[in-house]
Amino acid sequence: MVVQDDIHDYGPLMDKTPAVRVLLVNDKRTAQLAIHGCYQITGSLTNIVDQGQDLRRCAISISNGGINIGNKHYNHNELRIVSQQSGGIEVNSVRYRGEIRILQQLNDKLSVIEETDIESFIDGVLGSEMPQSWNEDALRAQAVTARTYAMYKKKIRRDDVYHLDMLELAYRGIANESGRLTQIVQDTKGIVMVYNWNIFPAYFHSTCGGHTEDVRHVFGKDSIPPLSGVACNYCSDSKHSSWSTDISKSAIEKKLQEANVYISNISTVMAVNPGAGNHGSRVEIASANGSKEMNANDFRLMIGPNNLLSTSFQAKNNGKSITFTGKGWGHGVGLCQYGAQSMAEKGFKWAEILKYYYPKIELVRVY
Ligand SMILES: [Zn+2]
Known part of the structure; x- marks a missing residue:
């Protein structure tokens, strides 16, 4: 853990890492799905409607009021798929961690949502938004920036889960993850920027x-x-x-x-x-x-x-x-990534970089 003495707690800490739903496929007729490892498919209730091991790449679509996966038809308007293997779910050739929902939309269209937590999501974003070889303080600054942006975008619903459209931040599941990046995200776990104690779109x-x-x-x-x-x-x-x-x-x-x-x-x-x-x-x-x-x-x-x-x-x-x-x-708004990299190479720490590009912020830990 990188200790910073100017990081405050933001009221009572959340007791766990917030969950996040990432929209992977939005209102399309079809998408490609493959599953690696043992998997379970449940309907909108928690009843298991299917299970198996290793599903080869196939098309998913909507017809007759239900969801098709390959040549199987499930008479449900929502399916939840969980693979026991980390990185076991593949949507449109990109590997995701392990849990998605397929939702039936109007006019025989479908959406696919990944269910994950915000730290895992930031892990995936970091590798897609910045070269992995960059200075770790530039990467830490980017992790806090992406976390702040993501948490600002939360749409509070009854379930209090963060809903994000993947287009808002570059995200390719686990494709660009590495041990180094995971550690860098961990270094700033739960830390976001606030101005006047409000999270803002970073x-x-x-x-x-x-x-x-x-x-x-x-x-x-x-x-x-x-x-x-x-x-x-x-x-x-x-x-x-x-x-x-x-x-x-x-x-x-x-x-x-x-x-x-x-x-x-x-x-x-x-x-x-x-x-x-x-x-x-x-x-x-x-x-x-x-x-x-x-x-x-x-x-x-x-x-x-x-x-x-x-x-x-x-x-x-x-x-x-x-x-x-x-x-x-x-x-041109907010953090300049190449500038952050150059500052980090000159010896500035991630908190200093953030305070340079986002004047008058405070750094707070929310969980
Ligand atoms: Zn610049």
């Missing part, structure tokens, strides 16, 4: 490009000191600190169309109203039919967050394509 991103942004500027949310932006002199070595990419106008128009934004004959794209970190808060898209304005980060997500790395860019019209030249990767 946004993070890859590379800010020189200054992080105010949450109001990027997402239009109320600004608080931990999310108001800081100068970052630590990420200039990031391979994403400056970039240039050429995207064809037809590809841009198609991506926008997929998001129900219809623009043809684009002439220019301009990021406007730059924040302290030079990320535009809005974009203006000029075309033969006039111009259109939208939230810059929404535009980036429509084009693809890995195609247009940030909203800190300048664009040049090349006829058939637009060349974007920009800085940083990600929305």
